[in-house]
Amino acid sequence: MADLPTSTPPGLPGAVLPPMTPPGDSSSEPARPKRQGLTSRLLDKLIPSVLLLSLVLNLYLGFILYSQTQGPRESTYAEGDARQRIVILPIKGLVDEAMYQFMRQALQRLEKELPKAIILRVDSGGGYVGPSDRIWNELSQFKKEHPDIPIIASFASTAASGAYYIAAASDVIVMEPTGLTGSIGVIAQAFTMSGLMSKIGVTPETITSTDSVDKDELNPFRDWTDGDRQLLTGILNNAYEKFVDVVYAGRKQIDHGGQSYGLTREEVAGLATGAVFTAAEAKQNKLVDEIGYLRKAIEIATERAQIATDPRVSIMKASRGLSLSGMLRGSVPEISSPTSQQLRSWLMELSTPELLYRVSVP
Secondary structure (H helix, E strand, C coil), X not given: XXXXXXXXXXXXXXXXXXXXXCCCXXXXXXXXXXXXXXXXXXXXXXXXXXXXHHHHHHHHHHHHHHHHHHCCEEEEEECCEEEEEEEEEEEECCECHHHHHHHHHHHHHHHHCCCCEEEEXXXXXXXXXXXXXXXXXXXXXXXXXXXXCCEEEEEEEEEECHHHHHHCCCCEEEECCCCEEECCCCEEECCCCHHHHHHCCCCCCCCCCCCXXXXXXXXXXXXXXXXXXXXXXXXXXXXXXXXXXXXXHHHCCEEECCEEECCCHHHHHHHCCCCEEEHHHHHHCCCCCEECCHHHHHHHHHXXXXXXXXXXXXXXXXXXXXXXXXXHHCCCCCCCXXXXXXHHHHHHHHHCCEEEEECCCC
């Protein structure tokens, strides 16, 4: 290779510049890093995604655990002295197993930090016999263990049948002037399917063991007999007597507004025809004690609890859970064709008589 020319910079005698690198000569360039393999690049992208997903799942599971352990929670309804606390327990919609669980957990939570008074805010047409009775029992036990804590019922638009059954555990009942109440009674409804089976050409066969002579009673796949109706009527009558006993226990001795009054069991039975009453009729029949709104119920609770300052009023609410499938799919439910087992279950549910403490008007 020929010697490369050198030059002397002007003004610097004797200084020699380093030789210039010829084009294409890369011997003096720094080594370039080797390209990463496909697996390495995938791992670089996958690991952060896995860590992020793990974080989201852990947060979700933690929230679910928190919701399950916390149960119902209190939310402020009106500011005031936190040491003088009144708690509203809502009874809204169908009285069913979910409402019973909510009420049971709410009362258990109140046991840990007792309020000065409880208000039952009722807006319900009633529901199933069993849950209505269990909620009434929970309130009655709470009242027995804490006799100094007054329980005031505040009726909204509707407080009938099973909802009135529950409210019978209260000390005083306040009803809004446009509301409806009463409907003290029991009803059962079911479907028989013999006509349907005939139309579609299906003949159901029911076989019982030799000594199970009564096992076929209330069979939905045949026309009911007078014996079936008498059996169900006897069951309804038993639930009716329980209803009358509960209302009588709650209304036989009322002390309110400087007066003492009440209903005899015969008077309760006379009102327990399933009839629905307006606020004025209910007060006249001693089924309620005051006509007024929630504010009036709070005033009565404050007075009976002997609270001298403005109390803090809170309302108990159910904890909100999350659905992982809902997070992944959104709020649109998945629609799928029912299986034969699901159809059988639905038919049996529709044809099984349900005992209801429920009003029969909107």
